[in-house]
Amino acid sequence: MLAPMKYAAPATVEEARALLAADGGARVFAGATDLIPQIRAGRPEPSMMIDLKRIDRLSGIARAGSTWTIGAATPTADIVAHAGFAAEFPGLAEASGLIGSDQIQNRCTWGGNLVNASPAADTPPALIVNDAKAVIASAGGERTVAAAEVATGPGATCLGADEIIVEFTLASPPPRTADAYLRLIPRTEMDIAVVGAAARVTLAPDGAVTAAAVALGAVAPTVVRVPDAEAALIGGPLTDDALEAVAQAASAACRPIDDKRGTVAYRRRVAGVLARRAVAIAADRAAADQRGASS
Amino acid sequence: MTVRVHFSSDLRRLTGGLTEVEVADPGATVKALVANLDGRFPGLGERLSAGTAVMLDGEVIAHPDYEPVADGSEVYFIHQPSGG
Amino acid sequence: MTVTESRPESSSEPPAARPRYRFVGTRPVRHDGLDKVTGRARFAADCDLPGQLAGCVVRSPHAHARIISIDTGEAEAxxxxxxxxxxGDFPAVAPGDPNYDMGVNLMARDRVLYEGHAVAAVAALTTDQARAAAAAVRVEYEPLPPVLTIDAALDPAVGAIHAHMFTSGADPAPTEPSNVSQLTNFARGDTEAGFAAADVVIEREFTTQPVHQGYIEPHAVTADASQDGKATVWCSSQGHFNVRAQTAAMLGWETARIKVVPAEIGGGFGGKTTIYLEPLAVLLSAKAGRPVKMVMTRSEVFRATGPAPGSKFRVKLGARSDGTLTAGKAQMAYSSGVFPSYAAFLGAWTVFESYDIADFEVEARNVVLNTPRSAAYRAPSAPMSALATETVVDELAQALGIDPIEMRLRNAVSEGAINTLGAPFPRVGFTECLEAIRDHPHYGAPLGPNQGRGVAAGHWFNIGESSSATVNLNEDGTATVVTGSPDIGGSRASMALMAAEELGIDVYDITPVVGDTESVGFTxxxxGSRATFATGMAVVEACRRVVADLRGRAAKMMGVDVSEVDWADGSAVHAGGEHDPLPLAAITAEAKKTGGPITVTGSLDAxxxxxxxxxxxxxxxxxxxxxxxxVVRYTAAQDAGTAIHPSYVEGQIQGGAAQGIGWALNEEYIYDGDGVMENPGFLDYxxxxxxDLPMIDAVIVEVPNPNHPYGVRGxxxxSIIPPLAAVANAVAAATGRRIRDLPMSPVRVLDAIVNSGSDSTDSSSSNG
Known part of the structure; x- marks a missing residue:
C-alpha cells in the first residue's frame, strides 16, 4: 500500500518550518496551482502537503509609510483588485492578472509563482523591475533576498530545504514612475508566456528618462535583465531611436531555446517587440502620473 | 426493359474504362442488376456489394439490394459514405 | 414551461412556400437542459456501482517496438x-481479419505501434492501487524505427509497418507491402485540355497536422460482467448499438450477452464512433467478478484515441478570365495513424465537390504511421480538402479581379450538376448560402488597420442509415418518444418537436429519451449529421402510425367508420361534424376499452x-x-434544409466554426523525433x-430537402469545413502572405511576414 499523502495547515510560520524541516518529502503550498498539475503529470507526490493559507502573516496587502508588504500566499486576484496597489504598480498588477484564469487567480500567489521557478512565469519580471524583496523565514530567523535572486534555474531556487518565503516588500515608486508587463501567448488567456517583458520607467519633468528597468521572461533559464536597454533609455527623451535600441538590446540579451511553444528566432524577435512596447506603455503611464505634480 | 447505369470514375479500372452503360433486361432489383453487371465486368459485383450505395430516381439509397428498378431507370453507383 | 423566441434578425426568412408549423422551427428549452446546467445529468464517469473496481491501462512509451515479454506477476501480487x-486474454486476431485493426488497437499483441498503445490493464480496489499496479507491469521492448511523417510513409525505401498491407485500389496490384493503404482516383474529361483553356492556372501545396476532436468528457466506462456470462456496459458514445457490436466482436461474444446503457455524452464530434475501453472493462470485470470502472486521463485521450488525420496536398485549378473554372488536379495524402481508413477516399470525393468543373483528376493516398489510429472528426477529411480548394479559388479570384463570392457563384454546383462520383446533385442550397453572405451587412463592413477578410465554402454529403423510434402514449395523453440515437447536439429536443407537430400535443408533453440496447430498436x-434527419424520420413514421391507431380508436368511440375520422391539432375530428372532436387525452383515457395501450415503433433505413x-x-x-x-468578426451561413430547432442548428454552426478556427490557428499534434507526443494536454494543445472568439453570427438558410417529411438535411x-480556408484567406488579405501550412500559429505567421518570398516553391502561370 502506498503511504497516503498527509496534509497539514499550520497557523504560524514556525510551525510550518518545523513540519518542513522534519520531513524531507514535504512541500509547502498556497494555491497549489502548479503543484497539483505537476503531480497529475507524474511527478512524485509529496509525503506531506503543508498549506500556508492559514498563516495570517502570509496573506494580506498593506502599506506602511512608503513600503508595501504583500503576504507570499496572497491570491493574485486580491492584488489585482487592490486599487491603491494597482495605481502604483499597474504593470505588476497586470502580470498578476494574466496568470491562468479567474479561477486560478483566486488561488495562485506571488510566492508560488516565484519559487516554482518556471522560466515563463509572469510575475517575476514585473517583481524584478520594481526591485521587490522576498522575506524568507530560515532556521536562524529571517533573511531578505532580491526577487531577482530567488530563482537560480528552471525549477531551482536559492531557498534552503526548510525555508519559506513569508512576504514581499516593495518601495512605493518615486513620482512620474510607472511599470508595464506584456506577454505573448498564442491564445488570449489560459496559456503560458512564449515571451514576457516587464519595464519600469521614471521620467523627469522635462520628459527625460531618469531611471529604467527592463526584464524578460521565457527567453532564458531565469529572468533576464537588459542593462543595455536601460542604458539606452537613461538620460534622454523617449525617442523612436531609443525605443529601437531597447528592442535590439532585448533581442540581444535573450538566450532562448526552441521548444513546442516557440523558436529561438521567434522569441528573440518578439522579446525586442514586447520590451519596446512595455517601455512605451510604462513611459506613457509615468508621464500621466499625477503623484509628482501634487507633492 | 432497359436501364442506364452510371459508375463512379474510380470504378473504371473494373469496367474497361466505361463510366456509363445501358443494360437491357437488368432484372427486377438492384441486386439482380449487380449480378448482371458482374457477368459483363468480372469482379465488379464483389466491389459493388462491398458498401456501395446507389442514387436511384433522385434518392441516395445506402442499402439498395432489393430496390426495384424500372424501365428507363437511371442508376448511379456511388459509395456508402460515413461521417463524424 | 414555455419559451418562445423570435428568430434573430440575421437568420434568413423562410421561403414563402414553407409550410406553417406549430412546433417545428420554434425554440423550446431542451428537455435535458435543466439537468445539464445544474450538474444533475449523468455522464459516463458518473456511473458508480457497489463493489466496483478501478481499472487502469498500461501504455507503451515507444512509438514502435517489439514486445519481448510482459510480466504481470509483481502487479498481480x-x-x-x-x-x-x-x-493474450483476447481472442487471437490474424492480419486480414475484419477485426484485426480494432483488436490490435485495443490491446497490443506482439508489437506496440504508437506511443500510448495499450499493452495491459489492471483492476484494483482503488485508483491509486490500480495505477501502482499498472506501473509494476514489466514490459520488455525491442524498439523499432517509427514511421512518423507522410513523406516517410510515401518513401518506398522506408519499411512497411504492416507486412500484410498492400495498397488497395492500385492498378496493377502491388507485389510489395507498403505504408500506403489505399489509393483513390477520380477523373472526368480531359484535364490537359481544361488547363489549356484556362487564362490563369494556380497550383499550391498545403499541409495540415493531426488534430483532436477535443471533447470535454474523456472516454469512461463501467462494466459489470455477471456469472451467467452476460455483461452490462455503461458508457458515453455516439452509438451504443455500435459499442455493443464492437465489444461483442472483440470478445468473441454473441451480441445478446452484452447490454449497453448510454450515458449523457460530453462531446463526441466523431471521436466516439469507435471503442477503446469497453472490452477491457468487461474482461477485467469477468476476471475479477466485480464491476470495473475505467476513466481515461486527458493525456490518454490525446495519446491513445483517434485524432483527425494530417494531410499533404498539391492542388491545381485553372480558370478563364470570366471566372469559370476549367480544370482541377489534386494529389493528396492523408495519414490515418497506424491503421488504414477511408480518409483519403473522402478527401478525394470532397476536394472539388462544391464546383462544377468539367475536367479534373484526383489522386489520393491513405498512409499509415506510428501514431494513434485516426477516428472520424466532424466531416472527416473535408476541412483539409476545402482548405486547399478554397484557398486556390480565392487566389484565382484575386488574380482575375473577381469578387470571391461572385467567383464562387459562377461555379457553384446546383441541382443536376454531376458530382465527383458521377451522380447528379439533388436540390441543394449552395447558391442561397453564397447570396446570404454576399447580402449580409458583414460582407461590406469597413476593416481596420492590419485587418483582412476571407471567405470560404464547404460541402458535406450527410448520411442516412438505420434508426428506430418507439412512441408510447401515456394514460393522460402525454407521450414518451424513445430513440436509439445518443443526443450529441440537441437531437432529443428536435425529436420532441417533430413528434409534437405530428401528434398535435405540446412539446413539453413529450418526453424524448435515448433507450438502451434492450429498450429500443437497432439504431x-x-x-454523418444523421440523427435529426434519419431518426427524425423514424419518429415521424411512428407518430403517423400512432395517429392512424388514434383515428381507429376514435372511430370506435364515436361509432363511425374510421374513414370518417381525420386528425387535426391533436384531436380526432369527425368529417361530418356530427361528433365532438376527441382530444388525444380523451382517447388515451379510454385506451383499455378500445384495444389496449397505444405504442408504435417506427424503424427504417433512411x-x-x-x-x-x-x-x-x-x-x-x-x-x-x-x-x-x-478573429474579430465571423459570420457563417448554412443550409439546414429546415431548422427543426433553430437554436441547436445555430449551436452546431457556431461549434463547428469554433473548432475549425482552432484547427486553423493553433491546434496540432506535436511529436518529438521518437514519436512521443509533446503536448498531450489542453495547455499546449x-x-x-x-x-479567443467573437460571437459567431449563424445565418440559417432553409432550402428544404424534398426527401424528408420536414425538409431536414442534417x-x-x-460547419467545420470552411473555417480553415476562411481564416487562411483572411490572414492573406491582412498580411499579403499566403500561409498554406497549418496551424497558422504566431511563429509561422511572423515567419511568413518577415521572410517574404515563401511562395517560391509554388507555381502560378498565366496562359493569356
Whole structure:
C-alpha cells in the first residue's frame, strides 16, 4: 500500500518550518496551482502537503509609510483588485492578472509563482523591475533576498530545504514612475508566456528618462535583465531611436531555446517587440502620473 | 426493359474504362442488376456489394439490394459514405 | 414551461412556400437542459456501482517496438489488485481479419505501434492501487524505427509497418507491402485540355497536422460482467448499438450477452464512433467478478484515441478570365495513424465537390504511421480538402479581379450538376448560402488597420442509415418518444418537436429519451449529421402510425367508420361534424376499452439524404510584429434544409466554426523525433478559449430537402469545413502572405511576414 499523502495547515510560520524541516518529502503550498498539475503529470507526490493559507502573516496587502508588504500566499486576484496597489504598480498588477484564469487567480500567489521557478512565469519580471524583496523565514530567523535572486534555474531556487518565503516588500515608486508587463501567448488567456517583458520607467519633468528597468521572461533559464536597454533609455527623451535600441538590446540579451511553444528566432524577435512596447506603455503611464505634480 | 447505369470514375479500372452503360433486361432489383453487371465486368459485383450505395430516381439509397428498378431507370453507383 | 423566441434578425426568412408549423422551427428549452446546467445529468464517469473496481491501462512509451515479454506477476501480487489482462486474454486476431485493426488497437499483441498503445490493464480496489499496479507491469521492448511523417510513409525505401498491407485500389496490384493503404482516383474529361483553356492556372501545396476532436468528457466506462456470462456496459458514445457490436466482436461474444446503457455524452464530434475501453472493462470485470470502472486521463485521450488525420496536398485549378473554372488536379495524402481508413477516399470525393468543373483528376493516398489510429472528426477529411480548394479559388479570384463570392457563384454546383462520383446533385442550397453572405451587412463592413477578410465554402454529403423510434402514449395523453440515437447536439429536443407537430400535443408533453440496447430498436451511430434527419424520420413514421391507431380508436368511440375520422391539432375530428372532436387525452383515457395501450415503433433505413453547404466569412486582425492572429468578426451561413430547432442548428454552426478556427490557428499534434507526443494536454494543445472568439453570427438558410417529411438535411458537420480556408484567406488579405501550412500559429505567421518570398516553391502561370 502506498503511504497516503498527509496534509497539514499550520497557523504560524514556525510551525510550518518545523513540519518542513522534519520531513524531507514535504512541500509547502498556497494555491497549489502548479503543484497539483505537476503531480497529475507524474511527478512524485509529496509525503506531506503543508498549506500556508492559514498563516495570517502570509496573506494580506498593506502599506506602511512608503513600503508595501504583500503576504507570499496572497491570491493574485486580491492584488489585482487592490486599487491603491494597482495605481502604483499597474504593470505588476497586470502580470498578476494574466496568470491562468479567474479561477486560478483566486488561488495562485506571488510566492508560488516565484519559487516554482518556471522560466515563463509572469510575475517575476514585473517583481524584478520594481526591485521587490522576498522575506524568507530560515532556521536562524529571517533573511531578505532580491526577487531577482530567488530563482537560480528552471525549477531551482536559492531557498534552503526548510525555508519559506513569508512576504514581499516593495518601495512605493518615486513620482512620474510607472511599470508595464506584456506577454505573448498564442491564445488570449489560459496559456503560458512564449515571451514576457516587464519595464519600469521614471521620467523627469522635462520628459527625460531618469531611471529604467527592463526584464524578460521565457527567453532564458531565469529572468533576464537588459542593462543595455536601460542604458539606452537613461538620460534622454523617449525617442523612436531609443525605443529601437531597447528592442535590439532585448533581442540581444535573450538566450532562448526552441521548444513546442516557440523558436529561438521567434522569441528573440518578439522579446525586442514586447520590451519596446512595455517601455512605451510604462513611459506613457509615468508621464500621466499625477503623484509628482501634487507633492 | 432497359436501364442506364452510371459508375463512379474510380470504378473504371473494373469496367474497361466505361463510366456509363445501358443494360437491357437488368432484372427486377438492384441486386439482380449487380449480378448482371458482374457477368459483363468480372469482379465488379464483389466491389459493388462491398458498401456501395446507389442514387436511384433522385434518392441516395445506402442499402439498395432489393430496390426495384424500372424501365428507363437511371442508376448511379456511388459509395456508402460515413461521417463524424 | 414555455419559451418562445423570435428568430434573430440575421437568420434568413423562410421561403414563402414553407409550410406553417406549430412546433417545428420554434425554440423550446431542451428537455435535458435543466439537468445539464445544474450538474444533475449523468455522464459516463458518473456511473458508480457497489463493489466496483478501478481499472487502469498500461501504455507503451515507444512509438514502435517489439514486445519481448510482459510480466504481470509483481502487479498481480500487489495490494488490492483483482485482475490483470493483456493481449493474450483476447481472442487471437490474424492480419486480414475484419477485426484485426480494432483488436490490435485495443490491446497490443506482439508489437506496440504508437506511443500510448495499450499493452495491459489492471483492476484494483482503488485508483491509486490500480495505477501502482499498472506501473509494476514489466514490459520488455525491442524498439523499432517509427514511421512518423507522410513523406516517410510515401518513401518506398522506408519499411512497411504492416507486412500484410498492400495498397488497395492500385492498378496493377502491388507485389510489395507498403505504408500506403489505399489509393483513390477520380477523373472526368480531359484535364490537359481544361488547363489549356484556362487564362490563369494556380497550383499550391498545403499541409495540415493531426488534430483532436477535443471533447470535454474523456472516454469512461463501467462494466459489470455477471456469472451467467452476460455483461452490462455503461458508457458515453455516439452509438451504443455500435459499442455493443464492437465489444461483442472483440470478445468473441454473441451480441445478446452484452447490454449497453448510454450515458449523457460530453462531446463526441466523431471521436466516439469507435471503442477503446469497453472490452477491457468487461474482461477485467469477468476476471475479477466485480464491476470495473475505467476513466481515461486527458493525456490518454490525446495519446491513445483517434485524432483527425494530417494531410499533404498539391492542388491545381485553372480558370478563364470570366471566372469559370476549367480544370482541377489534386494529389493528396492523408495519414490515418497506424491503421488504414477511408480518409483519403473522402478527401478525394470532397476536394472539388462544391464546383462544377468539367475536367479534373484526383489522386489520393491513405498512409499509415506510428501514431494513434485516426477516428472520424466532424466531416472527416473535408476541412483539409476545402482548405486547399478554397484557398486556390480565392487566389484565382484575386488574380482575375473577381469578387470571391461572385467567383464562387459562377461555379457553384446546383441541382443536376454531376458530382465527383458521377451522380447528379439533388436540390441543394449552395447558391442561397453564397447570396446570404454576399447580402449580409458583414460582407461590406469597413476593416481596420492590419485587418483582412476571407471567405470560404464547404460541402458535406450527410448520411442516412438505420434508426428506430418507439412512441408510447401515456394514460393522460402525454407521450414518451424513445430513440436509439445518443443526443450529441440537441437531437432529443428536435425529436420532441417533430413528434409534437405530428401528434398535435405540446412539446413539453413529450418526453424524448435515448433507450438502451434492450429498450429500443437497432439504431446506427449518431454520425454523418444523421440523427435529426434519419431518426427524425423514424419518429415521424411512428407518430403517423400512432395517429392512424388514434383515428381507429376514435372511430370506435364515436361509432363511425374510421374513414370518417381525420386528425387535426391533436384531436380526432369527425368529417361530418356530427361528433365532438376527441382530444388525444380523451382517447388515451379510454385506451383499455378500445384495444389496449397505444405504442408504435417506427424503424427504417433512411433514404434521400440531403447534401448541405455552408459559406463562412471571417475577419482577422494580425499583429505584424508578433504574428498573433485574432478573429474579430465571423459570420457563417448554412443550409439546414429546415431548422427543426433553430437554436441547436445555430449551436452546431457556431461549434463547428469554433473548432475549425482552432484547427486553423493553433491546434496540432506535436511529436518529438521518437514519436512521443509533446503536448498531450489542453495547455499546449490549444483549442480556442471563449475570449479567443467573437460571437459567431449563424445565418440559417432553409432550402428544404424534398426527401424528408420536414425538409431536414442534417447540420452537424458542414460547419467545420470552411473555417480553415476562411481564416487562411483572411490572414492573406491582412498580411499579403499566403500561409498554406497549418496551424497558422504566431511563429509561422511572423515567419511568413518577415521572410517574404515563401511562395517560391509554388507555381502560378498565366496562359493569356
Amino acid at each position: 500487489m495490494p488490492g489488485v483483482k485482475a490483470v489482462i493483456s493481449g 446506427d451511430i449518431t454520425e 433514404k434521400g439524404v440531403g447534401p448541405s453547404f455552408a459559406v463562412h466569412l471571417c475577419d482577422v486582425e494580425v499583429d505584424p510584429e508578433t504574428g498573433v492572429v485574432q 490549444r483549442v480556442p478559449v471563449a475570449s 447540420v452537424g458537420e458542414t
